Amino acid sequence: MQPVISISQLTKTYASGLQALKQVDLDIRRGEIFALLGPNGAGKTTLIGIVCGIVRATSGSVHVDGHDIVRDYRAARALIGLVPQELHTDMFETVWGTVRFSRGLFGRPPDAARLEEVLRALSLWDKRNDRIMALSGGMKRRVLIAKALAHDPQVLFLDEPTAGVDVELRRDMWALVRRLRERGVTVILTTHYIEEAEEMADRIGVINKGELIVVEEKSVLMRKLGRKQLTLHLLEPMQAIPPSLAAWPLTLNAQGSELEYSFDAHEEHAGVPALLRELDRLGIAFKDLQTRQSSLEDIFVSLVSGRR
């Protein structure tokens, strides 16, 4: 299937000379939730800005549903909704006025029923006649989402939708994203909360210093790069690791009462049973054991720090 967004060799150098994107290639699949991760200043907002027409690419090309974003900008942009990272809102407009404006701006015919649906889905219906400046930050964030959804986009960009947002709104937002996906909308989100990507995303891209270092299915990424840790709580503390266990990279923690074995997830079959057999042979007993799969956060930190 043709990707809904196809980015090729995209480069951006700002007027300051700073190279914010370096030859980025990325295809976004239709209907997926794609999480773009990366530290501050990695180039996430720049990438989104180029696709949406706010930032000019230095070189490279972007196609949205086959439409070139420069030559065929109308068709491309009509498909996209954008929720910006910053809370850029009008002040004196009402909530209703601003979503109606957004729908009109994207060339869609007025549809009060559809807008009501959008506002209700975001718990904004009661606030529809309020001026935006009288709303709290979280409410403003909802207004921006409502504006982005007002023209029924096929692709939704959420640039750090949950930054500075309380738990309830965050959960609402996740639910909303899932509902959008059910309707076939493609969602691309950036976030600093890795558990969010872990929870939501189908695929994950990691960008650092303008370079896309990994793009992978979330499950594959976690399997491939995820480390597992086996911790054995020993019955009796030991002073040193016996030489016959040298084949396994073990560490001794908690004054010798915990033995920790860290391994790549896909090697698990080879390592663990043999280790346990060897311990049994040596008469080392343990009262409990734990395994832990490393989180995306661990993966992310190791990826990013590895490139620094």
Add this chain to the structure above:
Amino acid sequence: MNHRGILAIYRFEMARFRRTLWQSLVTPVITTSLYFVVFGGAIGSRISEVDGVAYAAFIVPGLIMLSIFTESLNNASFGIYLPRFTGTIYEVLSAPVSTVEILLGYVGAAATKSVLIGLVILATANLFVSIGVRHPLWMLVFLALTALAFCLFGFILGIWAKGFEQLNFIPMLVVTPLTFLGGAFYSIDMLPAPWNTLSLFNPIVYLISGFRWTFFGTSDVGVHISVAALLVFLLLCVAVVAWVFRTGYRLKS
């Protein structure tokens, strides 16, 4: 053509004007009345007639133009500067609207407001002195085109400005003096020798002169020259705006 997009911007801007309707109209009305008291009453009683027109009536077209210049510059520059300043411009830039459509929305709304203010001033002036309009259709054409040209100019200012101070810079420093020296309150024939010739280098002279012609049928310079000057100014502004959008100057990084 995304006509709904144009309409959305236009209505958004008109709603902004409606919220400040009171200030928008009261200021020009009071200013006009003051000009009448000072120029029409105090000075006009000594000058009596210029080119066969009562002085109080003679200054009306100039007064209207003065307001059109400043209102157009202020409204149009603010209209585009504000979303740049607050960041809400992102939405317009990301929407399927062309540069021409964005312009039609913003500049169209600002020009509409200017024309309305011009007409309100005319009505106010009519309370002080009865003014016949010789060529009403031409008067409206002049009014609309002048408003349009200065709104385009204002739009450019709003894109160029880096801060609120700069928004007022050009209107204060350039346009107001040129207007005062442009025959708003006198016929340039009344100026002594070098000045009347020098005045011909002031583009505003042509606009005021042409506008005055639509009222009284008399003018400082030929009407066709005025129309030509107006169109040249208009095209110049259009060209600059086209360049701004093509290069993304100060709109896109």
